[in-house]
Amino acid sequence: MSKTTTTYSKEITSYKRSRSRFATLKNNRTLLLMCLPAIIFFFVFSYIPMPGLYIAFINYNYSQGIFRSPFVGLANFKFLVLSGDLWRLTRNTVLYNLAFILLGNVFQIFLAILLDEILNKWFRKVSQTLMLLPHFVSYVLVGLLAYNFLNYDYGILNSILRALGKTPLKTYSNPDIWPYIIVLVHLWKTAGYGSIVYFAALTGIDEEVIEASLIDGANEFQKIRYIILPLLKPTFAILLLFSLGGIMRGDFGLFYNLVGSNNALLFQKTDIIETFVFRSLMNYFNFSLGSAVSLYQSVFGFIIVTTTNWIIKKIEPDYALF
Amino acid sequence: MHYSKRRNKIVGNENVSRLKIKYDRSALFVRSLGYVVIGTFALICLIPFISVVNTSFSSEKAVMRQGYALFWPREFTSFAYRLLFENPNILIGSYIVTILLTVVGTSAGLFLITMTGYALQRPDFPYRNGIAFYIYFTTLFSGGLVPYYLLITQYLHLKDNYLAILLPSLMNPWLIILMKNFLKSIPHSIVESAKIDGAGDFTIFLKLILPMAKPALATVGLFLALGYWNEWYNSMLFLSSSVLYKPLQLFLYEVIAKADFIRNSAAFANVPSQDIPMETAKMATAIVACGPIIIVYPFIQKYFIKGITVGAVKG
Numbered sequence: 314m315s316k317t318t319t320t321y322s323k324e325i326t327s328y329k330r331s332r333s334r335f336a337t338l339k340n341n342r343t344l345l346l347m348c349l350p351a352i353i354f355f356f357v358f359s360y361i362p363m364p365g366l367y368i369a370f371i372n373y374n375y376s377q378g379i380f381r382s383p384f385v386g387l388a389n390f391k392f393l394v395l396s397g398d399l400w401r402l403t404r405n406t407v408l409y410n411l412a413f414i415l416l417g418n419v420f421q422i423f424l425a426i427l428l429d430e431i432l433n434k435w436f437r438k439v440s441q442t443l444m445l446l447p448h449f450v451s452y453v454l455v456g457l458l459a460y461n462f463l464n465y466d467y468g469i470l471n472s473i474l475r476a477l478g479k480t481p482l483k484t485y486s487n488p489d490i491w492p493y494i495i496v497l498v499h500l501w502k503t504a505g506y507g508s509i510v511y512f513a514a515l516t517g518i519d520e521e522v523i524e525a526s527l528i529d530g531a532n533e534f535q536k537i538r539y540i541i542l543p544l545l546k547p548t549f550a551i552l553l554l555f556s557l558g559g560i561m562r563g564d565f566g567l568f569y570n571l572v573g574s575n576n577a578l579l580f581q582k583t584d585i586i587e588t589f590v591f592r593s594l595m596n597y598f599n600f601s602l603g604s605a606v607s608l609y610q611s612v613f614g615f616i617i618v619t620t621t622n623w624i625i626k627k628i629e630p631d632y633a634l635f
Numbered sequence: 636m637h638y639s640k641r642r643n644k645i646v647g648n649e650n651v652s653r654l655k656i657k658y659d660r661s662a663l664f665v666r667s668l669g670y671v672v673i674g675t676f677a678l679i680c681l682i683p684f685i686s687v688v689n690t691s692f693s694s695e696k697a698v699m700r701q702g703y704a705l706f707w708p709r710e711f712t713s714f715a716y717r718l719l720f721e722n723p724n725i726l727i728g729s730y731i732v733t734i735l736l737t738v739v740g741t742s743a744g745l746f747l748i749t750m751t752g753y754a755l756q757r758p759d760f761p762y763r764n765g766i767a768f769y770i771y772f773t774t775l776f777s778g779g780l781v782p783y784y785l786l787i788t789q790y791l792h793l794k795d796n797y798l799a800i801l802l803p804s805l806m807n808p809w810l811i812i813l814m815k816n817f818l819k820s821i822p823h824s825i826v827e828s829a830k831i832d833g834a835g836d837f838t839i840f841l842k843l844i845l846p847m848a849k850p851a852l853a854t855v856g857l858f859l860a861l862g863y864w865n866e867w868y869n870s871m872l873f874l875s876s877s878v879l880y881k882p883l884q885l886f887l888y889e890v891i892a893k894a895d896f897i898r899n900s901a902a903f904a905n906v907p908s909q910d911i912p913m914e915t916a917k918m919a920t921a922i923v924a925c926g927p928i929i930i931v932y933p934f935i936q937k938y939f940i941k942g943i944t945v946g947a948v949k950g
Contacts, residue, residue: 337761343836344754348766351751354806357791358783359773365782379785424676427669436670440677442933447680449932451865453888454925457917458683460891461690461703467914469686472702505680506943513944533661566868573892590780595872600781607779615776 366611368604375598389605398589402606406563406585412496413503413564414556420504422545425511426537444505456570459498488582491572495583499567514548515541551629558621561614563587586610684929691715691919695912703914715912715919718897721904725896726923728880736801736882737863744805745856749848751806752814753840758823767815774808787873799873800882804862810855813942817851818844854942857935864928887924891917 338345369389371382393399424444431437447455462469463484471481484490518541526536563585572583574592586606593603682705689704697709719726751770755763793799821844829839845852867884874881881889890896894913897920901911 341760341762344757344760345762347750347754347837347840348762350747351770351806351811352766354747355770355773355808358786358803359777361790362778362782362786363776365778365785368781368785424673427665427672430666430669431673432666436674440673442936443677443680444673445936445939446684446929446932448939449861449928450925451867451884451887453867453884453891454921457887457891457921458687461686461918462683464703467698467702469703469705472705475702501680504676506939509940509943513940533665537665570888587780594781594784600785604779604781607777607781611776611779618775 366604366608368601369608371601373600373604375600385601389601390609393602393605393609399606399609401581402584402586402589403561405583406587407560409492409495409563409585410556410560412492413499414553414560416496417500417503417507418549418552420500421507422511422542422549424504424508425515425545426541428508428512429515429541441505444508446505447502448506452566452570455498455502455567456573459494459571463494485576486578488579491579491583495567495571498571499564502567510552511545511548514545518544547629551625554621554625558618559614560617561586561610565591687918687921691915691922693915695910695915698914703918715915716923718900718904718906718912718916719919719923722900725880725886729883729886729924732797732880733864733883736797736866737860740801740804740863741856741860744810744859745852748806748810748814748855748859749818749845749852750840752811753818753844754836755811756815756818757826767812770808770811784872794873795875795878796873800866800869803869804859804866810858813858814851814855817854818848821847850938850941854938857938858942861928883924887920890920896920 365379368379370384370386371379372385372388373379374382390399428437428441431440460468463482465471465481465483465485468484470484474481482490484494522540523536526540531539565585565587568583568585568588569591572579572588574588574596590603590606593599593606686703686705689706689708690698692708692711692713692715693704694710694712694714698704701709754760755767757763787799787803788794791799793802825843825847826839829843834842865884866882867888870882870885871888874885886896894917897911897913897916898908900916901908
């Protein structure tokens with residue numbers, strides 16, 4: 314008897330629940346419909362390609378398509394490990410990103426502090442505008458600007474070197490100087506934009522704190538060391554952790570336009586995951602190899618992001634991404 | 636050290652003035668360092684562009700002899716520009732394609748992003764967290780280039796179609812999050828009182844929220860527009876040589892890499908092949924392709940600054 318009552322009441326609650334679920338759906342139909350284009354958009358352009366990473370496990374053949382190409386298991390990964398490509402790509406991608414993140418943030422903080430010291434409003438406005446200029450141009454133009462500077466025959470750098478009586482540099486055939494060039498160009502393009510975040514944090518500092526320190530006799534260096542830098546620390550830590558999450562992702566436009574797609578002489582030092590995948594697709598039509606690197610990148614990137622997020626959550630739950 | 640200074644201050648007036656000098660000296664140093672470093676870096680940001688402009692106005696022969704121009708043109712001439720406009724159809728076509736892509740993509744994308752961002756910040760929308768995570772997850776894990784390429788070319792059949800450039804850049808998670816954060820500042824009570832007056836959610840969005848969200852629209856719209864104007868990645872992937880009018884950045888890329896366009900223009904203008912101004916014409920193309928953005932950006936930069944300081948990073 315009691316058994317039937319419970320099943321009966323269970324049926325009622327489940328009926329009620331499904332009805333209330335339907336009611337919420339109905340009550341929010343307009344807001345849901347407003348999200349629908351975005352849901353479809355990300356489904357098509359982001360979610361549909363995800364299972365496509367299956368291509369990493371087959372020997373993809375254009376005429377046979379995804380489903381009839383032969384399954385090869387981990388052969389593509391094995392090839393990438395044995396050829397040393399995987400190690401080289403990981404090393405380059407991670408090291409470049411580390412240099413971008415660390416040097417970039419330090420330089421941006423440096424600029425922001427100095428910008429804050431400039432009292433002449435006109436000077437500050439004009440220089441801030443000029444520092445933002447590189448952010449607004451495409452990497453295609455940046456590639457041309459670098460070429461304009463570094464070209465062996467007519468480049469500005471070599472004109473200067475020749476005028477000084479020194480031997481001109483063969484930049485485009487010397488891989489060893491490229492890490493410096495790439496890091497410098499990246500700093501150049503992002504510094505103005507990045508310093509804005511720190512500059513905003515600086516203008517938010519309570520004037521009274523600084524005045525108090527001056528009354529206490531702190532000099533300018535002490536002010537920066539003991540007041541400004543500690544106040545910038547949270548912003549720095551958050552930006553650092555955010556960018557560490559993306560450490561496996563390279564900036565394709567930067568590398569591709571600076572180095573070009575054919576200059577194999579430089580690849581040992583300049584090839585990152587994105588450029589390798591691009592070449593295996595567009596130059597060698599090796600879809601499976603490209604996918605294998607992408608899968609490796611996505612899985613490791615995912616692990617790194619979730620780990621950094623876990624760390625952020627421990628330290629400062631408010632800033633956690635998810 | 637700290638202590639003695641404070642005592643000095645209390646002890647006598649002459650000590651205070653000496654302290655003041657000391658403070659002034661370190662401040663003066665940092666301040667002048669500021670002017671020097673900031674001024675130098677600002678110039679380093681500007682000089683490459685000056686060099687390109689001056690080289691584009693130089694004579695090819697002088698450039699061959701002495702290298703690219705830096706602060707002033709070498710033997711001033713506008714020959715490179717005259718050559719570009721000798722046969723301007725392709726250039727004008729590229730401009731029209733880029734402008735159309737920018738205008739259509741920005742308006743459509745802005746509408747969709749604002750609509751999504753609005754729904755996702757409504758505190759009374761029960762599915763907001765689920766949908767936000769669904770969108771955010773695409774930044775954590777992706778299928779990579781190859782499946783994306785196959786999707787566009789084999790399944791959506793968009794190769795050599797401008798839609799392959801327009802569609803993928805319509806929305807991205809960061810701009811939706813940015814918009815959501817912007818719209819959060821509009822008090823929910825306004826929405827609630829409109830609801831009591833009997834307005835539907837979409838009407839509220841269209842009539843009430845959109846007019847109030849103008850600064851947000853300007854910022855996100857400019858992010859989108861800059862993206863479309865500077866777009867070359869999807870163009871390079873999906874537009875083959877059979878497409879005559881390329882978006883400007885791809886056009887510039889191909890002029891730099893292959894210089895076919897310069898050779899064709901020279902042939903059209905009956906310029907003998909040894910006189911073709913290869914290097915200066917490349918620079919002139921760069922100026923023509925990037926000029927508008929360089930002229931416009933000083934007037935729109937404040938919206939970008941607002942965008943970064945609102946906190947584009949938080950989910």
